[in-house]
Amino acid sequence: xxxxxxxxxxxxxxxxxxxxxxxxxxxxxxxxxxxxxxxxxxxxxxxxxxxxxxxxxxxxxxxxxxxxxxxxxxxxxxxxxxxxxxxxxxxxxxxxxxxxxxxxxxxxxxxxxxxxxxxxxxxxxxxxxxxxxxxxxxxxxxxxxxxxxxxxxxxxxxxxxxxxxxxxxxxxxxxxxxxxxxxxxxxxxxxxxxxxxxxxxxxxxxxxxxxxxxxxxxxxxxxxxxxxxxxxxxxxxxxx
Numbered sequence: 001x002x003x004x005x006x007x008x009x010x011x012x013x014x015x016x017x018x019x020x021x022x023x024x025x026x027x028x029x030x031x032x033x034x035x036x037x038x039x040x041x042x043x044x045x046x047x048x049x050x051x052x053x054x055x056x057x058x059x060x061x062x063x064x065x066x067x068x069x070x071x072x073x074x075x076x077x078x079x080x081x082x083x084x085x086x087x088x089x090x091x092x093x094x095x096x097x098x099x100x101x102x103x104x105x106x107x108x109x110x111x112x113x114x115x116x117x118x119x120x121x122x123x124x125x126x127x128x129x130x131x132x133x134x135x136x137x138x139x140x141x142x143x144x145x146x147x148x149x150x151x152x153x154x155x156x157x158x159x160x161x162x163x164x165x166x167x168x169x170x171x172x173x174x175x176x177x178x179x180x181x182x183x184x185x186x187x188x189x190x191x192x193x194x195x196x197x198x199x200x201x202x203x204x205x206x207x208x209x210x211x212x213x214x215x216x217x218x219x220x221x222x223x224x225x226x227x228x229x230x231x232x233x234x235x236x237x238x239x240x
Contacts, residue, residue: 073109076135088164131176196227
């Protein structure tokens with residue numbers, strides 16, 4: 001019995017991720033973007049704990065890896081694109097142009113699929129990421145309706161059709177970019193080896209504590225910046 005639980009618990013958590021993503025899509029199409037965002041955050045929590053459970057229980061399988069990617073495609077590819085599409089619809093509509101701009105939201109799952117396929121076949125990504133992880137991109141998108149709810153005066157900046165289109169292009173590029181980014185998996189407790197992870201967690205905790213959801217875009221920016229600094233220093237320390 002214990003062996004069966006140990007074997008299937010991580011996959012069960014992954015399925016909870018997928019379920020949350022599906023529920024979030026329903027909320028998003030019902031224009032309830034706040035609940036859709038919360039469903040995405042819940043999916044992200046499950047996504048973290050399925051990997052954590054796999055490592056703690058030493059329960060790894062090919063099926064688990066593929067299932068994780070399929071769940072992520074729904075929760076962090078399709079769901080954020082629907083949230084973004086609804087934000088496009090809330091933005092001022094431009095005659096003969098908006099239809100095309102609105103549908104650009106669905107480039108997010110296209111490039112998320114490319115990102116996940118690349119991750120599954122790229123041996124370099126065992127301990128780091130190459131390109132922005134799909135959960136980070138999805139959490140950033142999910143923060144927008146919550147930011148608007150928290151600071152309604154920012155809606156005019158977020159609900160800009162051209163700004164949203166530029167955002168889509170930039171995020172799609174980051175998803176598949178040859179950009180090394182740190183993983184948040186702690187392999188050991190060595191402070192020096194994990195200093196950038198600790199800095200990210202510290203900055204994130206402080207910013208979210210004081211600014212709540214509006215801090216999310218800043219946290220993503222800090223994550224990318226610290227990763228660039230970390231890997232630039234690592235490259236500089238390699239003898240030529």
